[in-house]
Amino acid sequence: MDRIRNKISLIKSRIAELIARKESAPVRLELYWIARDVDELLAPPASGQPINVPTAHDHQTLHRIHPRTHRNLILVVDEDEAARKYLTVPLSKEFDIAEAGDGGAAWEMALELNPDIIISDMMTSVIPGDELCRKLRGNVETSHIAIILLSALSERENIIYGLEAGADDYIAKPCDLDILRTRILSLLKRRQRLRQEVVSMQGHTELVEFKSQLDRDFMRRVFRIIEGQLSNADFSIGDLCYELAMSRSSVYNKIKTLTGRGPNDIIKIVRLSRARDLLTRRPWPIAEVATMVGFSDPKYFSTCFKKEYGISPSKLNDETRQDT
Numbered sequence: 001m002d003r004i005r006n007k008i009s010l011i012k013s014r015i016a017e018l019i020a021r022k023e024s025a026p027v028r029l030e031l032y033w034i035a036r037d038v039d040e041l042l043a044p045p046a047s048g049q050p051i052n053v054p055t056a057h058d059h060q061t062l063h064r065i066h067p068r069t070h071r072n073l074i075l076v077v078d079e080d081e082a083a084r085k086y087l088t089v090p091l092s093k094e095f096d097i098a099e100a101g102d103g104g105a106a107w108e109m110a111l112e113l114n115p116d117i118i119i120s121d122m123m124t125s126v127i128p129g130d131e132l133c134r135k136l137r138g139n140v141e142t143s144h145i146a147i148i149l150l151s152a153l154s155e156r157e158n159i160i161y162g163l164e165a166g167a168d169d170y171i172a173k174p175c176d177l178d179i180l181r182t183r184i185l186s187l188l189k190r191r192q193r194l195r196q197e198v199v200s201m202q203g204h205t206e207l208v209e210f211k212s213q214l215d216r217d218f219m220r221r222v223f224r225i226i227e228g229q230l231s232n233a234d235f236s237i238g239d240l241c242y243e244l245a246m247s248r249s250s251v252y253n254k255i256k257t258l259t260g261r262g263p264n265d266i267i268k269i270v271r272l273s274r275a276r277d278l279l280t281r282r283p284w285p286i287a288e289v290a291t292m293v294g295f296s297d298p299k300y301f302s303t304c305f306k307k308e309y310g311i312s313p314s315k316l317n318d319e320t321r322q323d324t
Helices: 003-022 029-042 082-090 103-113 127-139 155-163 176-198 213-227 237-244 248-259 263-281 286-292 298-309 313-323
Strands: 061-064 072-079 096-100 118-122 146-151 169-172
Touching: 029 096, 072 082, 072 103, 082 096, 096 103, 103 127, 118 127, 118 169, 118 176, 118 313, 127 146, 127 155, 146 155, 146 176, 155 169, 169 176, 176 248, 213 237, 213 248, 213 263, 237 248, 237 263, 248 263, 263 286, 263 298, 286 298, 286 313, 298 313
Parallel strands: 072 096, 072 118, 118 146, 146 169
Antiparallel strands: 061 096
8 A cells, every 4th residue: 555655646746747837848758757657556566575665765775875986976867776787787897886766866865975977767756857957957066967868768859858957968768888888988078178177267267168057156156255365374165165155065076076176276276376377477576476375385385386387486487577
């Protein structure tokens, strides 16, 4: 009876959601989801086998986190364990893997683990794949995560629907593993290019092609906050988190994903960038420039500057003096 009640609740919720929607969605996709759950509801259980109906808080059945290394993390979301293994076994040779059995668990894991890429079936319970995309894109803590949707529905309108929901890519099932791997590597390369652009164009975030407006606004705020505290040598990641009204882990994950650097590194890079701007305009006393950009020790400032730009501030000073 619990199984029936759970399934009926899911079906009723989905129908109500469909009725309440204002945008036009591919109706066949919605009916497919509902019909599949009705079929599952009417199907008799295998003899002697207990029925296990996952809930949003049943972590043991809903998700699995494989041992972590320093490789990119991919979260695979599918209710069918065989379908998940079809993806996770070959992908685990190159990437760290986490698994979720429904969209609700995937959402919780996205917040907890900050995966590099989420590969989700379109037809997941609790939160369907397209809704998961919208939730991820609409939250500043997850809007940067790359998403690949998988679906047996491969017609043009279905693909457009998935991409409009916020997916980076949409692949028809059964997917070719070589094609999937290529798409994954392409997304990772795109992210690396983004990181380089964000760091090199600090004050011009409008010129960077971010995944979402939330990401653009976030990095604009980060740079503005740091620039407003340049002369404050005590300004730290704790102060930055306070100004952003976000937890330390959320700020770290977001900045690390978007720039490839940690928050402390970004604070230092912004300071050094301002110092370089000053030194290329006219000669300055090194100690004075160091103080202006928040370094209390001129020697440490010079060491960091040379490490970042491959030239010492004193030598840059000399070059500027010769040009003026």
